[in-house]
Amino acid sequence: MKALSPAVAKVLKRLHYPLEIMLVWVRWYVAYPLSLRNLEEMMAERGIAVDHSTVHRWAIKLLPVLEKAFRRCKRPVGKSWRVDETYVKAKGQWKYLYRAVDKAGNTVDFLLRARRYFGKAIDQNDAPDTVTIDKSGANLAGLHAVNAERETPIKIRQVKYLNNIVEQDHRATKRRTRPMLGFKTFRCARILLGGIEVMHMIAKGQMIDGAVPKSSVAEQFYFLAT
Template sequence: MLNFKGMRFPIDVILVCIRWYVAYPLSYRHLEEMMEERGVSVDHSSINRWAIRFLPLIEKMARKHKRPVGGSWRMDETYIKVKGVWKYLYRAVDKQGKTVDFLLTAKRDMAAAKRFFDKAMRANGDPDKVAMDKSGANKAAIDAINAGRDVPILVRQVKYLNNIVEQDHRAIKRVTRPMLNFKSFRSAGSVIAGIELMHMIRKGQFAVDDASPMSFADKFYALAGQVRPV
């Protein structure tokens, strides 16, 4: 359960603000205005602090309810600007388009790609095959992993196979675009965890125990260990 002790605002205000932020292409100042229209006076800097503090915790909690992904992965990286400098968001989806995992890194090299694969495989098991672009660093990372395996992971460096993950990047970039520029690597990682979580919720990747159909908002609240207010 999330610890909301010491927070000046009600839990539902905090959760609705951070959910809106990662679900839609909005800035913190947009949210400040939207909450003001609803009779809640909250500074945009407070919403920023809530996002950094709670979003990675909710995403971590949600992983326990994530449905298994397929064994055929499509892996690629895209770009996220942090303090005016491009950083790298490694991502993978299975052949059905379900998100496998993601990792924000400062560099784009073999070590970063291997960290991504290690994280993805710890959480999702080992893939049978991975499609990727012609990146030598990504291929080197898989080669390093395969060196310790009896049955190697099959690598396919065929561009058209990666169309699924390249298209999937767009959903993430659509939300990050109004954010303009993250002020720190930590804040970027925290918010991206929330954006990826909402994207997976929309793709139906979480098994939430409830007899009745749930909206995306209801699922977010449930994964955060809360009941959505009426």
């Protein structure tokens, strides 16, 4: 592996385990519908005795660093967005998980929060020309609030069938989170969902061409640590 990024090197000082091993297990955790107990058993079969809670700690420490690195390598997205929300349980309460994709299916952004959003996606990806939503009155109100502060308003479309592409993206995340059986804290939910979304975007080919030449999805994920 190449030289580590300073952020990853700082995390390693507190984890005291080979990074190559940690990255493999963290990637498997966010890439596949596996529980922490599944991963503990799989590691034991390979002669690695690590408690499932340790794998969880690796994920919580490493994923925010890898997500930040990914955002520097993320391809630009289109100017026509589809926005929808689903729900995730954190600390026994249902929270909104928002996702925006462009018309090609590329993830624009995602956000877990208790209230509505649009600002984060626009701040990190520039404003779209068009946003398509379902019949959600709250999303419509949120977009009107954004437009009230803009000289050139974003065009708003409320056409449910056009949002099928973002609803399919929700299902991919739900399949992965189901074995987790909910999240104990909002912070853990935000970090782990961020890792799942990064892995999903890498699998969709959203890293900039040349960032990791001729590499597999796994190699692109590991590259984020350098």
